[in-house]
Amino acid sequence: MKMGPFAVKKLTTQIAVAVMGASMAFGVIAAGTLKPSEEDITKYLRPAAVPQPADNMMTPERIELGKFLFFDPRLSGSNFISCATCHNPSMGWSDGQPTAIGHGMGQLARSSPTILNTAYQSLMMWDGRFRSLEEQALGPIEDGGEMAQPMHELIPEIKAIPKYVQMFEAAYPGEGVSKEGIGKAIASFERSIVATDSGFDRWLKGVDTAMSDPAKRGFEIFKGKANCVACHSGFNFSDNGFHNIGLPDSKDDGRYRVKKVAVLKGAFKTPTLRDVALTAPYMHNGQYSTLADVVAHYNRGGDKNPGHLSPNMKPLNLSKAEQQDLVEFLKALTGDPLALTFPQLPVN
Amino acid sequence: MLNTKTVVAGLVVAMFSVAAGAAEVVVAQNSKSFKKDGAKIEKLSIKAGDSISFKNEDPFFHNIFSLSDLKTFDLGSYPAGESKSVKFDKPGVAEIECAIHPDMLLEVTVK
Numbered sequence: 001m002k003m004g005p006f007a008v009k010k011l012t013t014q015i016a017v018a019v020m021g022a023s024m025a026f027g028v029i030a031a032g033t034l035k036p037s038e039e040d041i042t043k044y045l046r047p048a049a050v051p052q053p054a055d056n057m058m059t060p061e062r063i064e065l066g067k068f069l070f071f072d073p074r075l076s077g078s079n080f081i082s083c084a085t086c087h088n089p090s091m092g093w094s095d096g097q098p099t100a101i102g103h104g105m106g107q108l109a110r111s112s113p114t115i116l117n118t119a120y121q122s123l124m125m126w127d128g129r130f131r132s133l134e135e136q137a138l139g140p141i142e143d144g145g146e147m148a149q150p151m152h153e154l155i156p157e158i159k160a161i162p163k164y165v166q167m168f169e170a171a172y173p174g175e176g177v178s179k180e181g182i183g184k185a186i187a188s189f190e191r192s193i194v195a196t197d198s199g200f201d202r203w204l205k206g207v208d209t210a211m212s213d214p215a216k217r218g219f220e221i222f223k224g225k226a227n228c229v230a231c232h233s234g235f236n237f238s239d240n241g242f243h244n245i246g247l248p249d250s251k252d253d254g255r256y257r258v259k260k261v262a263v264l265k266g267a268f269k270t271p272t273l274r275d276v277a278l279t280a281p282y283m284h285n286g287q288y289s290t291l292a293d294v295v296a297h298y299n300r301g302g303d304k305n306p307g308h309l310s311p312n313m314k315p316l317n318l319s320k321a322e323q324q325d326l327v328e329f330l331k332a333l334t335g336d337p338l339a340l341t342f343p344q345l346p347v348n
Numbered sequence: 349m350l351n352t353k354t355v356v357a358g359l360v361v362a363m364f365s366v367a368a369g370a371a372e373v374v375v376a377q378n379s380k381s382f383k384k385d386g387a388k389i390e391k392l393s394i395k396a397g398d399s400i401s402f403k404n405e406d407p408f409f410h411n412i413f414s415l416s417d418l419k420t421f422d423l424g425s426y427p428a429g430e431s432k433s434v435k436f437d438k439p440g441v442a443e444i445e446c447a448i449h450p451d452m453l454l455e456v457t458v459k
């Protein structure tokens with residue numbers, strides 16, 4: 001078994017070399033002409049740093065504490081569900097479910113989004129109801145459907161574990177074990193979960209072979225004919241905005257619950273597309289299981305729903321080949337696996 | 349029935365009120381920001397009776413609205429090049445937002 005992937009890799013390299021040789025011999029340079037423009041580089045290159053709030057700057061101690069809390073199922077009423085149950089790092093920080101499964105195996109109404117690059121988001125959740133990661137982190141713990149753990153029970157539970165008391169002291173000296181500290185530490189950890197270099201990033205940096213020809217063509221379609229960039233803009237492929245893209249979901253008003261403006265009926269937050277190939281099924285209600293399904297949705301201009309379809313949604317008239325290219329581009333946004341050590345949680 | 353005299357009188361009054369300072373301030377939506385004369389603004393001060401014309405200069409839609417006590421309105425979505433105008437009659441403060449892009453905020457003080 002161990003030889004498997006290795007052998008495949010070697011074979012791929014051989015094929016790549018052969019193909020390169022062949023295309024050189026025949027003078028096939030079509031893909032070579034698709035180089036990133038200066039504009040692409042300024043628009044899409046990932047920034048080196050993440051924004052941090054002045055009252056919760058990231059320190060190694062805060063990130064470490066947040067990581068422990070994120071993976072600790074004792075943060076839930078059942079002592080069985082952690083943040084990582086639904087935001088599983090092995091599954092693109094999501095859970096592979098159409099919509100999340102919470103306390104008592106109850107099914108929630110919405111899908112678990114990735115926490116990757118949430119550092120760059122101004123509003124959290126599909127409907128943007130939380131203004132910061134600090135505020136958001138406390139939501140699921142107490143939420144009856146998610147982790148169902150009242151804070152007044154959780155604080156003494158954590159205080160009874162000496163290692164946690166030490167870690168809180170190191171992270172937030174003099175503040176003890178507090179609700180605010182829990183939110184801040186988890187937020188610090190989440191800010192450290194940022195996208196890594198993908199084929200697309202390497203291509204932007206000048207490695208022409210880092211993206212396949214179909215993916216390069218897909219990028220042109222993404223910016224041009226399909227105008228995905230009207231909403232999925234910038235390095236994080238999100239405008240941090242809310243749009244109704246025509247998903248037939250009559251039960252969920254989305255952003256309209258938060259702001260009663262007509263255009264927001266059935267509008268949800270534009271998600272990042274980084275690592276999107278890892279987080280199927282797709283959309284707030286998990287209705288599509290593949291990226292090809294998603295692209296087909298956009299190609300027909302979305303479906304009817306009770307709200308107001310975004311005026312940026314219209315039939316795209318993409319050929320089958322163009323749709324496939326678009327999917328290849330989305331796959332090229334998958335970053336290298338994150339180097340992450342898992343915490344060894346204190347038993348008591 | 350309107351006679352020419354009243355129409356002229358009306359026009360004169362209208363012109364006078366413009367001259368007296370009821371201005372129309374153009375605020376552009378550009379690169380997901382509110383801009384006045386090309387510069388990004390987060391606050392704007394106007395006089396009671398003035399209007400703000402919201403002009404979309406982006407290649408995508410905006411939806412300007414306010415749920416403020418001073419003035420509640422929803423301009424709906426409109427494309428690049430189009431403008432819609434809102435008149436502010438009373439003094440006070442209005443928080444103006446874009447429904448699609450929640451980072452776009454403009455605090456208008458009407459004096």
Ligand SMILES: [Cu+2]
Pocket residue numbers: 377380409410411446447448449452
């Ligand atoms: Cu807007």
